[in-house]
Amino acid sequence: MQKNALQRLPATWQHWVIENLAKGCDPEELAMKMERDGPFDRTLAEFALAEAHLQSHPESFVRPPLPEIDTTANKIALPDRVVDVLLSVAIPRIVLLGNVLSDDECDAMAELSRSRFARSKTIDNDSGVERHDVARTSESAHIQRGETDLVARIDARLAALAGWPVAHAEPLQLQKYQAGNEYRPHVDWFDPALPGTAKHLDKGGQRLGTIILYLTDVEEGGGTSFPGIGLDIHPQKGGALFFRNTTPFGLPDKKTLHAGLPVEKGTKIIANKWLREKPY
Numbered sequence: 001m002q003k004n005a006l007q008r009l010p011a012t013w014q015h016w017v018i019e020n021l022a023k024g025c026d027p028e029e030l031a032m033k034m035e036r037d038g039p040f041d042r043t044l045a046e047f048a049l050a051e052a053h054l055q056s057h058p059e060s061f062v063r064p065p066l067p068e069i070d071t072t073a074n075k076i077a078l079p080d081r082v083v084d085v086l087l088s089v090a091i092p093r094i095v096l097l098g099n100v101l102s103d104d105e106c107d108a109m110a111e112l113s114r115s116r117f118a119r120s121k122t123i124d125n126d127s128g129v130e131r132h133d134v135a136r137t138s139e140s141a142h143i144q145r146g147e148t149d150l151v152a153r154i155d156a157r158l159a160a161l162a163g164w165p166v167a168h169a170e171p172l173q174l175q176k177y178q179a180g181n182e183y184r185p186h187v188d189w190f191d192p193a194l195p196g197t198a199k200h201l202d203k204g205g206q207r208l209g210t211i212i213l214y215l216t217d218v219e220e221g222g223g224t225s226f227p228g229i230g231l232d233i234h235p236q237k238g239g240a241l242f243f244r245n246t247t248p249f250g251l252p253d254k255k256t257l258h259a260g261l262p263v264e265k266g267t268k269i270i271a272n273k274w275l276r277e278k279p280y
């Protein structure tokens, strides 16, 4: 993560940050103004604000605990597997990992869900109802938490990876894309301002983080794309993509806009694990 962000700001902006936080201004609004008016990007602004806030209110700093992956080295030793850190982005927080699942584990997960796939749905933000949507043309299947020993092992591995309890996560949701299938740009977090999201927030709170497990390679196409920051990830069997759906202050982050690009050749199977604020 970005260190000494406050010191990297021009002195006038350092004072501005400290003064406005002391006045009780909303850090998200300050970050917006800094992005608009300052000679630096939003990433640096958010980290500087978080640092200044922590320095001035060490006792009252209530930054919520968030899922996070330790990317200080190029390998992470989990209790049952060593995984590779391939890419680390600060804001939006994105980590690409290799070797999270073995080929056999990927195949076993795909086999377990094989007979369950049905056309995917999305959540209507006005009504909260799940419905078929041209924006998502893949097929979905669910695997319950701890459904088999293998699933329990994978759930525990992901919990250790992101420092997030197994019980604060949804069951694995598998997605299968054939040639031509895609999931157009969307965010995974629920917008609390929209009427249809209340019932989804009621159970488990916000989706703070997403882990996508790539269960297959894809011959052509089918990348996971973040159009707002120009980042495309090509699926690699056994790899995983983590992104945190919130800013360092725990609020929904629009920069996490992402898509499953159309598969051009081959079949893509992924498993999504959504990390929730509260027990799910």
Ligand SMILES: O=C(O)CCC(=O)C(=O)O
Binding pocket: 175, 183, 188, 212, 222, 223, 224, 225, 258, 259, 260, 261, 270, 272
């Ligand atoms: O298919 C992908 O790479 C992304 C899937 C996704 O964003 C989702 O299922 O929410």
Ligand SMILES: [Fe+2]
Binding pocket: 186, 187, 188, 258
């Ligand atoms: Fe998504």
